[in-house]
Amino acid sequence: MKKKIFTSLLVGLLLVGTLAGCGSTADSSKSDESKGATEAQKAADSKNELQTIKVAASTTPHAEILAEAKELLKEEGYDLEVTEFEDYVQPNEVVESGDFDANYFQHTPYLDSFNEEKGTHLVSVGKIHYEPFGIYPGTKKDLSELADGDTIAVPNDTTNEARALLLLQDNGVITLKEGAGLEATVNDIAENPKNIQIKELEAAQVPRVAEEVAFVVLNGNYALEAGYTVKKDAIAYEKADSEAAQTYANIIAVKEGNEENKGVKALVKVLKSDTIKKFIEDKYEGAVIPSDGE
Secondary structure (H helix, E strand, C coil): CHHHHHHHHHHHHHHHHHHHHHHHHHHHHHHHHHHHHHHHHHHHHHHHCCEEEEEEEEHHHHHHHHHHHHHHHHHCCEEEEEEEECCCCHHHHHHHCCCCCEEEEEEHHHHHHHHHHHCCCEEEEEEEEECCCEEEECCCCCHHHCCCCCEEEEECCHHHHHHHHHHHHHCCCCEECCCCHHHCCHHHEEECCCCCEEEEECHHHHHHHCCCCCEEEECHHHHHHCCCCHHHHCCEECCCCCHHHHHCCEEEEEECCCCCCHHHHHHHHHHCCHHHHHHHHHHHCCCCEECCCC
C-alpha cells in the first residue's frame, strides 16, 4: 500500500514538472514574439520618420511651387521646410553658411556672378522653370508712345540688367554695342534715339515705381507679385526659344559638395515631375514655364 502511494506521488510530481516546463516554454515563446513585434514596430517607425529639407525661396512663384511639392516629398520620406526671402542676397548666404540645404530663386548667370563677387561656393543641381522677362506699362501703355527723355526702370543687378536691356533692344528702344550680350550695362548702349533714361533699381523696387516712369522691365516673379501677368499685361516679353529662355531657367542651388544629398535629389525629382509641371502651367498661364533642362 505504501509502495502504491509513493508511486502515485512520484508520477504526480513528474506530471506537475512536465506541465510547468510546458508553461515556461509558452511564456518564452510569447516573450520572443512580443520582442519581435516591438523591434518590427521600431523599424517601421524609423522608416516612416520624415527627414527635414530646409529651402530658402522667393515668395512668388518659388515658395508657391514648393508648397505644392510638399505632399509629394512626404511620399519620398522628406518634410519640406520653406523660408521666404524678399531679396536676392540672403537666400545664397544661408545656403553657403549651411543653415539651409538649398535655395530656389535664381538662375545660373546670377549664381555665377554672386559666387564671383561674394566668394561663395554654390552650384546648380537642376533647372526647374523659366520666367519670361517682360516690359510692362507704367504711365504709358504702348512703346509707340515713348517720347524724348522718358524713363524706363530696370533691375540693377548685373545679369538681370543685361536681360532687360536686351529685351529693350529687341523691341527697338535702344541698340547695344556689338557683343555686349549677357553682360550688358547702360554703358553698352550704342544708340538711344529718344534719349531714354534708364532708371536702375534693386529688382524688388522696380514695380513700385510704375506710376512714376513710362515703363518697367520686370523679372517674372516680381511681375507676378505686382499683379501682372505675361499674357494680359506685358507689352513685350522674351520668347520661349530665345537665348534668355535657355540661359535664365530658375534653379535649385546647393553648396558645393552637397550635390548628391539624397534629400536634395528627391526635391529636384519632385519639382521636375509631371504633377508639378501641370501645376505650374495651370496656375501661372505662361508667366512661369517648366524647364526641360538639366
